[in-house]
Amino acid sequence: xxxxxxxxxxxxxxxxxVINHISKAIIDKKYKPREHITETSxxxxxxxxxxxxxxxxxxxxxxxxxxxxxxVGIFLNxxxxxxxxxxxxxxxLVEGYLSHDFMREHDHDDIIELENIMQEMRQDVLNDxxxxxxxxxxxxxxxLKYSYNKVLLxxxxxxxxxxxxxxxxNWSLLYTRENIINRHQAIVHSILTKNAKKVERTIxxxxxxxxxxxxxxxxxxxx
Numbered sequence: 001x002x003x004x005x006x007x008x009x010x011x012x013x014x015x016x017x018v019i020n021h022i023s024k025a026i027i028d029k030k031y032k033p034r035e036h037i038t039e040t041s042x043x044x045x046x047x048x049x050x051x052x053x054x055x056x057x058x059x060x061x062x063x064x065x066x067x068x069x070x071x072v073g074i075f076l077n078x079x080x081x082x083x084x085x086x087x088x089x090x091x092x093l094v095e096g097y098l099s100h101d102f103m104r105e106h107d108h109d110d111i112i113e114l115e116n117i118m119q120e121m122r123q124d125v126l127n128d129x130x131x132x133x134x135x136x137x138x139x140x141x142x143x144l145k146y147s148y149n150k151v152l153l154x155x156x157x158x159x160x161x162x163x164x165x166x167x168x169x170n171w172s173l174l175y176t177r178e179n180i181i182n183r184h185q186a187i188v189h190s191i192l193t194k195n196a197k198k199v200e201r202t203i204x205x206x207x208x209x210x211x212x213x214x215x216x217x218x219x220x221x222x223x
């Protein structure tokens with residue numbers, strides 16, 4: 001998993017180290033829904049002072065990944081289907097809007113880069129899908145290379161943390177190998193039409209469709 005976010009000096013902040021640690025622990029099933037998570041245990045485990053741990057926990061609470069109960073503590077939240085839908089709808093709207101930057105600025109080399117990533121995706125299918133999620137992340141990052149709206153990029157960063165947790169947990173149940181490739185190829189095809197609105201709609205639908213599928217899985221899990 002790669003959800004690292006570095007500061008301008010190229011060094012990851014301690015707050016982000018904590019966020020990455022918690023995210024990986026959730027994906028690896030080391031934390032269970034409603035499990036109590038404390039500043040002290042994280043500070044001791046990571047050898048980090050409590051201030052950045054507190055910042056990280058507050059950010060994850062704001063995202064809805066954790067929940068704070070007054071006078072009791074902080075716990076891993078139980079994600080509901082409606083939260084899944086909200087997360088992916090927001091992700092689709094923001095990335096879809098930011099795709100206009102790519103449409104204005106991209107050149108032939110950018111299209112080649114996307115096609116090369118698609119080839120990586122196809123090759124990975126032959127290698128038992130070992131890196132499908134990472135390659136998909138690389139594909140979407142390439143679409144954001146010309147986006148400089150810090151507010152929207154920050155919003156997308158936060159939504160990405162939550163959406164990736166949901167996706168990592170469920171992705172093998174969502175799509176066939178062929179589906180994964182075709183869904184990303186559809187975005188490339190929409191870019192080749194040079195129709196920015198079509199690209200925005202394709203990206204938005206790309207995420208909303210995933211959100212609906214995950215919400216259905218999550219709903220069955222807690223019936």
